[in-house]
Amino acid sequence: MKQKVVVFSQIDQSILYQLEQQFQVVQISPKLGDVQQQIIEATRDADGMIGAGRILNATNLSQAKQLKVISSVSVGYDNYDLAYLNQQQIWLAHTPHVLTETTADLAFTLLMSAARKVASLDAWTKQGLWQRTVSEAQFGVDIYRKTLGIIGLGHIGEAIARRGFHGFNMNVLYHNRSENLSRASALNATYCDLNNLLKRSDFVVVAVDLNADSKALIGEAELALMQSHAVLVNIARGSVVDEQALIHALKNRQIFAAGLDVYAKEPLQHSELFELDNVVTLPHVGSATAATRKRMADLAYQNLLEALAGRQPTYVVNPLYQ
Ligand code: 8YV
DSSP states (O other): OOOEEEEOSOOOHHHHHHHHHHSEEEEOOGGGSOHHHHHHHHTTTOSEEEEOSSOBOTTTTTTOTTOOEEEESSSOOTTBOHHHHHHTTOEEEOOOSTTHHHHHHHHHHHHHHHHTTHHHHHHHHHTTOOOSSOOGGGOOOOOTTOEEEEEOOSHHHHHHHHIIIIIHOOEEEEEOSSOOHHHHHTTTOEEOOHHHHHHHOSEEEEOOOOSTTTTTOBOHHHHHHSOTTOEEEEOSOGGGBOHHHHHHHHHTTSSSEEEESOOSSSSOOSOGGGGOSSEEEOOSOTTOSHHHHHHHHHHHHHHHHHHHTTSOOTTBSSOOOO
8 A cells, every 4th residue: 555645835746746656645735725624634644744834733733643754845944843743753854955055145135135225226217216316315235345244154154154255255243052163264254142243244144043042033122233224134034033123123224124035924915014115025935946946855855755665864853763
């Protein structure tokens, strides 16, 4: 009898085809009704799951008595109840490394777009408002040789720092739970406590995992430490930054601008952010290139196959010995 795999989000079609050749596949789709109920029903006799972007926890996995693995097509895994998966001896696998450079590219895209008002000036030009030489209202801020503060010098944070250091001769500061001398030394990066980084940086990039320590890490007090010409970029998770405090800081021009790819609630449908001309809002596209998403899907597929064959996935989040 074929093992059963639940596909809980859109995945690469070639991967879906390969799954359907080997397993009984059930796809979850909002078009088929309540997603939570679909997950509860579909996982009753499921052996594996693959997908991304959905919360999976004790509630919607309560019937999943023979589930061996959740293979996430993502590097972040804050949307999974890891304690519950450990308790149920369910492997969680993810897709690190293959999206690092693509996500760092997007971070720098946001940094530069926010610094030079690309989104608002594009709209301004297309509305026919460019009628004479530009004035201070259209001026941006410089990037070259400025100070770049990275909150979270992990793989993605380090790739962002590389772009700043080698590409723009930026002075790199970083904040981590602990110093990362190996990564920092190659970039002349200086370890800073968070408050000092916020005070000294012209550009602050949030690149930390979302966890108990980083939730709401950047709030009203932290934003108040930033310089009025400073730019905040968030490519990590929305909940690391207090979104209402950021909106207040942007409205009051406490900081120059923000570049956001992630939000407290996604998709971002209705928000005061939409009314502001000093924030660039992208729809969580950090890893969203065809090539990178294919690499992620391939990696998630391999992780799933390993687990369903009884072997610990190469990129397991929670090493278990089932
Ligand atoms: C994913 C991401 O596509 O990998 C991550 O953690 O944030 C993105 O690359 C996203 O999580 C899917 O919902």
